[in-house]
Amino acid sequence: MSLTNASPVEAAKAAKSASHVLATLSPDARNSALTAMHAGLAAARDDILAANARDLDLARQAAADGKLSQSLVARLDLSKPGKWEDMLKGILDVRDLGDPVGRVTLRTRLDDGLELERVSCPIGVLLIIFEARPEVIANIAALAVKSGNAAILKGGKESTESFVAISRAISAALDTSQVPNSAIQLVTTRDVIPELLALDQYIDLAIPRGSNELVRYIKNNTRIPVLGHADGLCAIYLEQSADPSMAADVIVDSKTNYPAACNSLETLLVQDAALPTLLPPVARALAAKGVELRCDAVSKAALQQDAPDLTVLDATEADFATEFLSLTLAVKTVSSLSDAIAHINAHGSHHTDCILTSSRKQAEQFMAAVDSSGVYWNASTRFADGTRYGFGTEVGISTNKIHSRGPVGLEGLMIYKYKLRGRGHVSAVYGEGESKKRYVHQRLPLE
Amino acid sequence: MSLTNASPVEAAKAAKSASHVLATLSPDARNSALTAMHAGLAAARDDILAANARDLDLARQAAADGKLSQSLVARLDLSKPGKWEDMLKGILDVRDLGDPVGRVTLRTRLDDGLELERVSCPIGVLLIIFEARPEVIANIAALAVKSGNAAILKGGKESTESFVAISRAISAALDTSQVPNSAIQLVTTRDVIPELLALDQYIDLAIPRGSNELVRYIKNNTRIPVLGHADGLCAIYLEQSADPSMAADVIVDSKTNYPAACNSLETLLVQDAALPTLLPPVARALAAKGVELRCDAVSKAALQQDAPDLTVLDATEADFATEFLSLTLAVKTVSSLSDAIAHINAHGSHHTDCILTSSRKQAEQFMAAVDSSGVYWNASTRFADGTRYGFGTEVGISTNKIHSRGPVGLEGLMIYKYKLRGRGHVSAVYGEGESKKRYVHQRLPLE
Known part of the structure; x- marks a missing residue:
């Protein structure tokens, strides 16, 4: 050094x-x-x-x-x-x-004595x-x-x-x-x-x-590829079939375990059908941990009806695009899974988003359609971390769409090269014509 | 559409x-x-x-x-x-x-009922x-x-x-x-x-x-990641132990099979010890195909001595940084493998480079040290192609250092997401303390 x-x-x-x-x-x-x-x-x-x-x-x-x-x-x-x-x-x-370094991830015999190998470097x-x-x-x-x-x-x-x-x-x-x-x-x-x-x-x-x-x-100031994330605007979609106490536990952990972390919850999307049943116990659990709720009109009205003891603030549009990094949570009502997905894809930061539901079908649809590095079903967003994923170490968490996404371990610092070993092979003898040789393209074991 | x-x-x-x-x-x-x-x-x-x-x-x-x-x-x-x-x-x-789409490349059990999956998307x-x-x-x-x-x-x-x-x-x-x-x-x-x-x-x-x-x-004009290559300045290092006729075949194919292609040969590096033995037959084979040689002083002198019948031009420094895309080849004398590697790493475009040698040790050293997407031993640079590699199709050839390198098939258009399926798991219960749970981190089969 x-x-x-x-x-x-x-x-x-x-x-x-x-x-x-x-x-x-x-x-x-x-x-x-x-x-x-x-x-x-x-x-x-x-x-x-x-x-x-x-x-x-x-x-x-x-x-x-x-x-x-x-x-x-x-x-x-x-x-x-x-x-x-x-x-x-x-x-x-x-x-x-x-x-x-040096991990072989592909081996192909192109022809007798002509072997291709893809090696991490x-x-x-x-x-x-x-x-x-x-x-x-x-x-x-x-x-x-x-x-x-x-x-x-x-x-x-x-x-x-x-x-x-x-x-x-x-x-x-x-x-x-x-x-x-x-x-x-x-x-x-x-x-x-x-x-x-x-x-x-x-x-x-x-x-x-x-x-x-x-x-x-x-x-914003380089042509060098940048690995990382500027924002962590994580959302949870609370669907009506979710177990109430499970939902409260996961939402409280996601919001309060370490509010300043990028994998902390910032936006709670509540299905309208869940407003009277699930939102009140969740809101009470959050309030008990000192979380300030900023609600849209519909969810606020529901809470005023079913949990009049709670203090609830009004959300502005900007709250749904804000990474609070503190004990503040924006709450929005959505009418369906597809509304929740559309909101997250449009407003989120593609970091980590979660659905709370007892429907496997809805969970799988959410995880397929939400365009984020982490898509979770009934688990705290706080699990988004290289050590927790078992990577041994973490370089950072990437919201990039190429190379490395999500928590990045040592693998994210690697690329590969192709090694080709021949015995004097030339390209001109291969082709489609009658007198031409064909490539073998035989997959070989990775040893 | x-x-x-x-x-x-x-x-x-x-x-x-x-x-x-x-x-x-x-x-x-x-x-x-x-x-x-x-x-x-x-x-x-x-x-x-x-x-x-x-x-x-x-x-x-x-x-x-x-x-x-x-x-x-x-x-x-x-x-x-x-x-x-x-x-x-x-x-x-x-x-x-x-x-x-949907290929599972990692599955890890983080804890009972908490399973992580990495899926291509x-x-x-x-x-x-x-x-x-x-x-x-x-x-x-x-x-x-x-x-x-x-x-x-x-x-x-x-x-x-x-x-x-x-x-x-x-x-x-x-x-x-x-x-x-x-x-x-x-x-x-x-x-x-x-x-x-x-x-x-x-x-x-x-x-x-x-x-x-x-x-x-x-x-030069976007922050969007760009997949591709601007230049294909491929080199071959001709080492003294290479078989003369094999060397001539590979060099002729690399240069003349399709001179306008990015994977065609532009620079020939000749070990000084190979000047009297290997360069003359190689130069004759190239001349027979109409290739114009631009030689440094040492290789020119060697050819004038051993192949006085050939016409040879003088190379300038710029020729060793030029992608001719035509039947012109720059020839430079180097004294050792490490000189060849240093020249390629400094002057090349990190596309595809080759060593011609009968020494496995030198070949492996070359392939480890040359920082290019394709590093070849005794094979034509023209093999650098997605179809020839067996990828079925080719999006392009990348000289990027992240995401995709070399010929890029469909895989280069994919990234992945992490799916985490739990049963209400929260992060707060895990940790190093006595009362805390530990992560299991058990690798699961990929099905």
């Missing part, structure tokens, strides 16, 4: 060259580098925490002056119980995952732009080395001292490994993001880790 | 809505639509060929006035022997491919921008319907009459099917490409079919 003051274009060129070396290292060489990184960070613990304390002092000052939010200060702090240990354990967890150079959390740097460096990708890291300025200390430790560790120094680069120069985003000839994938605003800015 | 004079944004919105219907149609419904398209086109043969003849008249006139190239006129002509039949047969070939709305060849419209409409994607088609103005006639026939056929009319739209309004390229909120993937200039223009 180099701590670079090089220009963005020099950094990107060096990363591209390094990516070609890194892509050919054995799994053992990549895993050994991760072991060295872990040991190096463990040995540098005191230095890193001291650097982090200096960042924290400045940040607390800025927060006191009203220039920085308290939540950002909290995210900066590496000395919080368990955070350091989690960061270190994460490196070994990534090391111990199955190797994503790294994408190339990743650009990771992140905000305060200093542990991201160790996490991303580990994911990059494991997946054989080079990475350029650009962190928020509030954590500069922490980043530099962590980078030094990782850099020294990688110097004892076969991973080229410039495969992982920390760019510390300020205000270089626009320049980095212009380098689509060297950088193959951008991964923003931070606020919606950061992600949106990056998506 | 609608022949739309709607504004681009209206067309794109309608296509997005239609995509949500199309995505849920059964394989039978999509295949029946393809059968109807085939029959409709067969019945409209005379009308379509008459319309094509009118396009051809105008194009021949324009060519006579020097405003259009003869090759473009040739590509326009649907009445050339076999072209009409191939177009019709292509629709049935696509129909008869395996269904790409259409991407959504495709934008196809193509030039003269009118048969592309039938081909693309077939691929879109088969893959469950909506498509907006924008063709070159030279084939307008042919497009309109083909569209009418397809439209009438689709009206007898369950495929919504606006799922396939032909935009006939002129000069709307910039507007279409701005509609990234409705259009999920752009596929240009035409010249390098067209592809480059589109890649």
Whole structure:
């Protein structure tokens, strides 16, 4: 890892060259580098925490002056119980995952002695732009080395001292490994993001880790493919046949388990036939957890009739396009499954949406027709997460329509190449004519 | 299929809505639509060929006035022997491919009664921008319907009459099917490409079919992901241990089988040790086929010594970054495998590159280190093609680093979604603590 003051274009060129070396290292060489990184960070613990304390002092000052939010200060702090240990354990967890490089996913005999193979390989150079959390740097460096990708890291300025200390430790560790120094680069120069985003000839994938605003800015300002999501506007459709207590449990969990998360519930669609039966117990359960309900006229009237004790606000159209990220929920009445599907496809963010119903038929229709990365039946939207899906680690959650969708694990950092091994085969002898050879196209086992 | 004079944004919105219907149609419904398209086109043969003849008249006139190239006129002509039949047969070939929708690629039990499934689904709305060849419209409409994607088609103005006639026939056929009319739209309004390229909120993937200039223009002017390749700058590295006659055969085929194709050879890298032994017979074989050699100083000197009968030109640096698309070949001397790899990674277009050698070790090293969609050992670069790879059809060849790489079949038009089926499961009960449940993460068979 180099701590670079090089220009963005020099950094990107060096990363591209390094990516070609890194892509050919054995799994053992990549895993050994991760072991060295872990040991190096463990040995540098005191230095890193001291650097982090200096960042924290400045940040607390800025927060006191009203220039920085308290939540950002909290995210900066590496000395919080368990955070350091989690960061270190994460490196070994990534090391111990199955190797994503060199997986054969297709083998076809085109003709005698002419065999085609599709093999997974790294994408190339990743650009990771992140905000305060200093542990991201160790996490991303580990994911990059494991997946054989080079990475350029650009962190928020509030954590500069922490980043530099962590980078030094990782850099020294990688110097004892076969991973080229410039495969992982920390760019510390300020205000270089626009320049980095212009380098689509060297950088193959951008991964923003931070606020919606950061992600949106990056998506709107680069030709480099961006993996991630700007919004998480998740909806639940409450159908009349749903079990009332199950519905209340799932809706409460989806909304209140961690309201600031992208996979939290923002819009509840209630079938009109369910207004008198299901909405009151659900609304009571939400109110008991402190959730503010913003209802359309029909659902408000129903609640005023059947649960007059609850306070309910009026929803505006904008509420159905808002990611509240807080204990506020927009409630809308729909008359049918197809209305619910149409609402979600038009207003949602294609992240994770759920139907609560006891009808398998309606559930399957919902899951087929809703155009989102996650479509759930009778389960909390909060399950949308790489760790919960069993991917071992998570690069992010993607609402893209190509490459990777939903929670993205190491697989999302891979592409493939076709290897063709022949014995001097030429194309001119194949064709439709009488004197021509035909392709065999025999599927071969993947070993 | 609608022949739309709607504004681009209206067309794109309608296509997005239609995509949500199309995505849920059964394989039978999509295949029946393809059968109807085939029959409709067969019945409209005379009308379509008459319309094509009118396009051809105008194009021949324009060519006579020097405003259009003869090759473009040739590509326009649907009445050339076999072209009409191939177009019709292509629709049935696509129909008869395996269904790409609804393939389950991962199943995991997260807990009792909580099962995760990853299922292939259409991407959504495709934008196809193509030039003269009118048969592309039938081909693309077939691929879109088969893959469950909506498509907006924008063709070159030279084939307008042919497009309109083909569209009418397809439209009438689709009206007898369950495929919504606006799922396939032909935009006939002129000069709307910039507007279409701005509609990234409705259009999920752009596929240009035409010249390098067209592809480059589109890649540089949209935030929509673009599937394709602007350049095909393929190289062969001739290593000293290669069999001389095998080498000559493969190089001649790669260069001369169809020089205008993207998978044709443009740069020959010769190991210095192979200059006296392998280059002369290879150069003679190429010269016999009319290939003009542009050599660096070292390879030129070698040929003047060992094959003084051949005419050889001087290469400039620019020749090693040029896709000639003609019977011209740039020849460069390199001293080692790693030099060859470095040259290809720096100068190539990451399309298809080949090593000729009898050393398995060098071949495997080359295939691991060259960062191209196709890496070949002792086989012609001309094999880089979806039909030759056995994909049944080809959407195009991609040099992208994400999603799809190399020849792209129907699979390249698919993405996936995660379906999660529960029984009221909530996330709050899972965790690391003593009172918490653990995820099971049991891989299930794919059925």
